[in-house]
Amino acid sequence: MNEVSFHNFRVSAAQAIANAHLQSAIDGATLKFRNGRRAMLADLPDVEAMRDHFKAMRSATLAHLTDYLEQFECNARAAGAQVHWARDAAEAQQIVIGIARQHGAQLAVKAKSMTTEEIHLNAALAEAGITSVETDLGEWIVQLAAEAPAHIVVPALHKTRQQVAELFSREVGKPLSADDIPTLTAEARRALREKFLAAQIGISGANLGVAETGSIVLVTNEGNGRMVSSVPPVHVAVMGIEKLCPTWDDAAVWLELLARSSTGQPLSVYTTVLTGPARPDDPDGPRELHIVLYDGGRSRLIGTSYEEVLQCIRCGACLNHCPVYQEAGGHAYGHAYSGPIGAVLVPLLLGLEQYEALPHASSLCGACLEVCPARIDLPRMLLDLRAEEVTHGIIAPPEQAIEKSAAWLLRHRRLFNLLTDLGRVFQRPLVRHGGLWLPRRLNPAQERQLPSLAPRSFHDLWEELAAEEAAPAPVARRRLPSRRTTVTLAGLSLLPLALLWRLLRRKGGKRR
Amino acid sequence: MASAKRVAIMVTCMVDQVMPEVGVAAVKLLRRAGYTVEFPVDQTCCGQPFFNSGFRAQAADLARRTVRLFERYDAVVLPGGSCAAMIRKEYPHLLERWPGETARAEALAARTYELSEFLVHVAGWLPTPAPNAPRVTYHDSCHMNRMLGLGAESRQLLRAAGCEIIEMHESDRCCGFGGLFSIRIPEVSNAMTQEKLRRADATGAQVLVSADPGCLMQMRGFARQTGVRLAHLAVLLEELTR
């Protein structure tokens, strides 16, 4: 099944672009994060050295991941946690459902977690008859709207105040005004408090794990992560196997770069550390702590040229700086992981064929690489994925034929110049305002005017230009060949090409 | 007017076919800086469009061809940051499969320059102020800025020519071109371009200058929606230094 074809991506992106509210919400939020990040990083004594150090730590950890995972498991068990291993999403779901059933849990509260989004945990819990409630405000909004997160850090970025008020009104069963934000938040708080107190199980992800003590760390800004992990008697944390660091010194760098790169904060408001369940003399905390170490295709990437993508700490900086994400919005990516990191990670974890458009959803501008705290070379991986699409035949054969013939032609300069000179003649009836005029339906660039070939190529002009230097006297202008070609013939010139293009796109559309 | 200083120009396929005036201006500027310019006539394309769309074998063929055409020159100058970045940053690893080729590619990369970079750092040439130089805003094209670290050079040249530079908001934001991206996902590409032009318009500058033909071509697709003139750095500088 093709999840994100070019057609799907384009349709969804076009909707996002046409949605003025969404555009201004994305622009506002991402600009705030960009400015915040810049200011917060400038605050550090030597942020570039810190990023280098962080990258080296992440890559060294991945190089010995099995050792650190064993160390982590060993120390987590010693601290009293129960550690589970999940190979894929189905296994992870079953483990969580099993724990919930064991405790007869009907209601689960959840802290925001991209990993549980990745394994579609809410849907699986619902199917098993367990209600799960998201307690991060943004996630809750998205859950009430039955949508996917539109941003990996701020999931409800795309929702207006009005839409939120409607959703909350429906949930609490009384009309709430969109203009009264304090009441809206107070109602949310009240409703969520009830859930926290009633839930038999708390579920979270983990921003990172620390091998030396077997601890997991949750980072939130609303304190809901702390409630989820301390009020219900049982806590389950689902953590990707790559989110590990050896020591607390490493964790300190991680947390600092995460908050600064992500939301432009020196540190997130709440940093919760869980090392085993509550001790007997602890006033609160879960009696049982379960850690699910989730692979989901990650281990497959180790040792490949894509291993670097596992250094990601999901800070969202690449989304906030990506001009494609800012126009297309998160939903076009067809997965909870959107933006540049999603464009690389999703095809790698879930299949290139199903997500064929994602590696192309980038102008390769390089802004993501510039801002990534771990300096992950996402543009390089996008290029590698595109190359794989060619070698695996995911790019349709007709398109391959066009590209290959174009490259062949460019290796034969005389022929190339001859054909472009012919193009110059044939394009004449289509040239307007210094560009090519094509009916919208035939224009692959849509409302953008494509360029026309210049009246004379540089190759053609060179002779005079060279003569100017030798003898700076004016040289007679050479006339263009075949000026007398008829308009009728010319009209037909680019049509076959344009038609071929349309045909290919349409075929592509059907195939998908 | 024989000169010991010689450079080869690689005009790039886009300049050759779509905006030859950029190549002409670049040649004139190099001559004003005291260089004799050669144009290896068999040049076509650096291979970047194929590299960027995943057609590595085709890109490598064009890269090898380009290396052979240009390696005999002491310096190669391109009026386009993106193609210069292709030769400098991508050729060496693209040709990795052929050990000898990598060394040749690296040697060429070391002698390849983007135009503004060459004028400022190699030729040590700066224009003199022109009386009615326009107010301009400068678009930092992505590969030139992020892969080659260039942008200050263009601004230095523009200022020396008498231009006042009014920076647009986030001048390093992509113009939306991205090669085939611009027709694979035109809706997004176009929205990016329109955003870029809005920001340029907001500066009140008379000219939006770019040192990359690709960006210029992309933005010209919406030329009728903007009051600002879209000009290549070389063309504007050439006009101001006549």
Ligand code: SF4
């Ligand atoms: S790829 Fe880098 S910038 Fe993007 S979310 Fe991951 S860590 Fe952050």
